[in-house]
Amino acid sequence: MISLAARDIAHSWSKYVFTGIGLGLLIGVTLSMAGIFRGMVDDAQVLLRNSQADVWVVQKDTQGPYAESSSLPDDVYRSILGMPGVQQAANVTYFTMQVQHQGKDIRVMVVGFKPGQPGAPPSLVAGRHVTRSHYEAVADVKAGFKLGEKIRIRRNEYTIVGLSQRTVSSGGDPMVFIPLADAQAAQFQKDNDAIVSGRERTAANPAFNRPNVPGLLEAVQMSQTTSHNVNAVLVQVRPGWDAAQVAADIQRWKHLQAYTYADMEEISVKKLIATSAKQIGLFLVILTIVSTAIVSFIIYTMTLGKIREIAVLKLIGTRNSTIAWMILQESIGLGLVGFIIGKTVSTLWAPAFPKYVLLLPLDAVLGLLVIVVVCTLASVMAIRAALKVDPAEAIGG
Amino acid sequence: MKSPLLKKILLPLIGVVMLGGFAWVVTQQGPMAATKITVTLVTKQAISASVFGIGTVEARYNYRIGPTAAGRVKQVLVDVGDSVQAGQTLAVMDAVDLDARIQAAGWAAERATASIATAAATLKLAQTENRRTTSLVARALVSQSSADTSQQQAAIAQAALEVAKKEQQRLQAEQQALRQQQASLTLTAPVAGMITSRDAEPGTTLVAGQAVLTLADPQSYWVKARIDQSQALGLQAGQTASITLRSAPHQVLSGKLVRIEPLSDSVTEERIVGIAFTPVPAALSSGELAEVTLQTGQKADALVIPNAAIQQQAGQPGVWKINPDNSPQFTPVQTGIHSLDGQVEILSGLQADDTIVVYTSKALRADSKVKVVEQL
Numbered sequence: 001m002i003s004l005a006a007r008d009i010a011h012s013w014s015k016y017v018f019t020g021i022g023l024g025l026l027i028g029v030t031l032s033m034a035g036i037f038r039g040m041v042d043d044a045q046v047l048l049r050n051s052q053a054d055v056w057v058v059q060k061d062t063q064g065p066y067a068e069s070s071s072l073p074d075d076v077y078r079s080i081l082g083m084p085g086v087q088q089a090a091n092v093t094y095f096t097m098q099v100q101h102q103g104k105d106i107r108v109m110v111v112g113f114k115p116g117q118p119g120a121p122p123s124l125v126a127g128r129h130v131t132r133s134h135y136e137a138v139a140d141v142k143a144g145f146k147l148g149e150k151i152r153i154r155r156n157e158y159t160i161v162g163l164s165q166r167t168v169s170s171g172g173d174p175m176v177f178i179p180l181a182d183a184q185a186a187q188f189q190k191d192n193d194a195i196v197s198g199r200e201r202t203a204a205n206p207a208f209n210r211p212n213v214p215g216l217l218e219a220v221q222m223s224q225t226t227s228h229n230v231n232a233v234l235v236q237v238r239p240g241w242d243a244a245q246v247a248a249d250i251q252r253w254k255h256l257q258a259y260t261y262a263d264m265e266e267i268s269v270k271k272l273i274a275t276s277a278k279q280i281g282l283f284l285v286i287l288t289i290v291s292t293a294i295v296s297f298i299i300y301t302m303t304l305g306k307i308r309e310i311a312v313l314k315l316i317g318t319r320n321s322t323i324a325w326m327i328l329q330e331s332i333g334l335g336l337v338g339f340i341i342g343k344t345v346s347t348l349w350a351p352a353f354p355k356y357v358l359l360l361p362l363d364a365v366l367g368l369l370v371i372v373v374v375c376t377l378a379s380v381m382a383i384r385a386a387l388k389v390d391p392a393e394a395i396g397g
Numbered sequence: 398m399k400s401p402l403l404k405k406i407l408l409p410l411i412g413v414v415m416l417g418g419f420a421w422v423v424t425q426q427g428p429m430a431a432t433k434i435t436v437t438l439v440t441k442q443a444i445s446a447s448v449f450g451i452g453t454v455e456a457r458y459n460y461r462i463g464p465t466a467a468g469r470v471k472q473v474l475v476d477v478g479d480s481v482q483a484g485q486t487l488a489v490m491d492a493v494d495l496d497a498r499i500q501a502a503g504w505a506a507e508r509a510t511a512s513i514a515t516a517a518a519t520l521k522l523a524q525t526e527n528r529r530t531t532s533l534v535a536r537a538l539v540s541q542s543s544a545d546t547s548q549q550q551a552a553i554a555q556a557a558l559e560v561a562k563k564e565q566q567r568l569q570a571e572q573q574a575l576r577q578q579q580a581s582l583t584l585t586a587p588v589a590g591m592i593t594s595r596d597a598e599p600g601t602t603l604v605a606g607q608a609v610l611t612l613a614d615p616q617s618y619w620v621k622a623r624i625d626q627s628q629a630l631g632l633q634a635g636q637t638a639s640i641t642l643r644s645a646p647h648q649v650l651s652g653k654l655v656r657i658e659p660l661s662d663s664v665t666e667e668r669i670v671g672i673a674f675t676p677v678p679a680a681l682s683s684g685e686l687a688e689v690t691l692q693t694g695q696k697a698d699a700l701v702i703p704n705a706a707i708q709q710q711a712g713q714p715g716v717w718k719i720n721p722d723n724s725p726q727f728t729p730v731q732t733g734i735h736s737l738d739g740q741v742e743i744l745s746g747l748q749a750d751d752t753i754v755v756y757t758s759k760a761l762r763a764d765s766k767v768k769v770v771e772q773l
Contacts (some may be wrong), residue, residue: 010408013408017411052709088712114627122708122760123708123760124705125756125757128705128738129707129739131704131735132449132737133450133627134449134451181665214606214607228664337415340416340418343419343423344418344422347422347426348422
């Protein structure tokens with residue numbers, strides 16, 4: 001038996017293909033939007049995954065270190081290491097700043113880490129890990145740096161020795177990993193003018209500049225330029241221990257705030273990016289509704305455009321089921337073509353987005369289901385219109 | 398409508414391109430795509446361990462030159478940057494009343510000399526009287542009592558003479574002390590060197606011990622460096638070092654580890670070491686930032702892998718080994734020397750010519766499909 005749908009498509013294939021492409025681009029945009037939404041959530045989660053931590057210890061009564069600022073003395077980690085159930089505890093600092101690269105400003109998150117400890121870059125895609133305890137850096141590929149390039153952070157230049165991938169802040173800014181001691185200095189370091197004028201201000205204060213106490217002024221000035229603070233302590237829990245229990249112990253006995261992975265996820269995903277995620281999410285919903293509406297209208301009008309041919313078919317005695325099957329096949333076929341093109345283009349243009357676009361297979365499958373359902377529904381409307389057609393229109397119209 | 402040829406070729410072509418693109422997207426880009434990896438072989442080669450630290454250039458010995466007693470600065474004869482010889486006068490403190498006090502002490506000593514003469518004359522008279530009385534007692538012309546009295550008078554006069562002599566010595570010593578104090582008002586260089594700071598100007602009043610000038614020997618300049626405790630293993634005096642000054646980042650100076658301080662900095666968790674320049678370059682600036690790389694040891698024949706290959710799993714370091722059937726397998730390793738150029742010595746867990754994963758496009762799992770590429 002010859003397929004009516006295939007014959008019809010072959011007859012007006014250019015129209016069919018162009019409609020399919022148009023539909024495909026629309027589906028592509030919708031899938032990309034879903035990808036942007038997923039990417040945004042993933043950005044918030046990847047920060048936590050890359051930390052390789054089970055428990056985050058931050059300043060008491062803060063939701064640091066990502067959602068709020070947090071500051072801890074850098075010797076706190078020693079007392080945390082002594083807590084039961086703690087395998088590793090490492091200091092870490094985070095601060096966001098603009099760095100210059102080839103005359104352009106790039107926004108990066110500078111991470112201070114201890115090599116081999118939680119918080120260090122998890123894996124590389126080029127170069128090597130930091131081996132010197134100062135002035136070396138690992139940067140995310142998104143920052144655009146190449147191996148061997150120098151990056152200036154505050155007063156010092158760091159050599160890029162390694163590149164990592166998918167190491168971004170919750171806002172999607174690429175990370176630059178530098179040794180902890182440098183990061184501590186850089187985070188609180190003022191520019192030289194500020195340091196010099198600060199010294200003069202201290203020297204002008206008679207309480208610190210006492211002629212009968214030589215050395216006092218120098219001691220005060222020294223104490224102003226050093227920093228022994230970090231933003232968080234990342235803790236890995238011993239196998240078999242409950243992270244929530246360890247966190248509760250730290251919180252109770254060390255009088256610090258401790259969050260488990262689930263808590264941090266709550267803070268990062270549900271609080272930190274809540275508004276922007278809702279924004280994108282709502283837009284995704286609207287875009288999906290609009291897309292389904294457009295898809296169904298296109299299929300409906302395409303069928304209506306063939307109303308005369310359908311009337312001829314009826315005139316020559318074609319069965320209603322054959323006509324309905326033809327319309328359904330064409331409609332679902334169009335949906336499939338659209339989906340294939342949409343999936344292809346959304347994958348192709350995803351890397352061009354400045355922020356991460358995560359195309360989940362689950363989203364694609366959901367999209368496909370929605371398309372099939374929508375196409376079926378639309379074709380039902382079209383079939384009803386087609387079946388109501390009077391065969392006489394074929395000759396009368 | 399259209400030529401059937403066009404229809405026959407173009408339509409299938411569009412279909413093929415579309416399906417081909419989709420197939421490529423699904424298999425190469427999505428989660429079904431193989432993880433791209435780069436691999437390397439475990440090699441046997443030489444590896445040298447070195448540690449890196451930063452420090453500041455400073456003089457090994459600083460001479461802070463100041464007065465021994467509170468006083469006022471009268472003259473400062475040298476300025477920052479001047480080279481001075483050992484013994485050269487650098488500054489003079491104001492004597493204030495010291496000269497007058499020396500003169501007074503001299504006069505007091507002279508007066509003491511006169512007192513000695515008086516005492517000597519008194520003694521002479523007392524002795525004459527005593528002799529006379531003694532001879533008269535022998536002839537029973539005077540009482541024994543007056544003989545005893547004159548004997549006592551002579552003894553007293555003898556003692557008074559001793560007192561006067563000692564008083565003269567005391568006053569002379571006092572004058573000597575004042576003279577020495579006067580000499581110490583002249584501040585001289587204890588060693589040859591260069592003036593590094595001038596802390597007081599003429600007219601300034603200083604407490605005892607406060608410095609007027611600081612003197613340092615440029616030949617004693619070294620780098621006081623701080624080495625992270627985690628890297629400090631294997632440090633030994635005598636190891637060679639390369640030093641890079643912040644002012645000359647491309648010039649490598651040679652040095653030698655001469656001192657490892659027995660006390661670590663417990664706040665910054667760093668060891669403090671002293672590295673001498675060999676030889677000391679000219680025109681060093683004290684306080685300049687210097688980067689120091691120390692050679693702490695080497696092995697001629699070690700199993701070596703790049704440090705980027707090492708991953709942490711459950712707190713344990715290991716590498717992904719590629720099995721002969723092209724499947725990845727996580728292998729825990731023990732590491733030895735970490736070289737500064739990113740090589741790591743493997744003590745156990747791997748054999749020479751094992752194929753290991755260096756870089757991955759995403760995190761590997763034991764069931765990951767992998768595709769070996771040259772570069773990510």
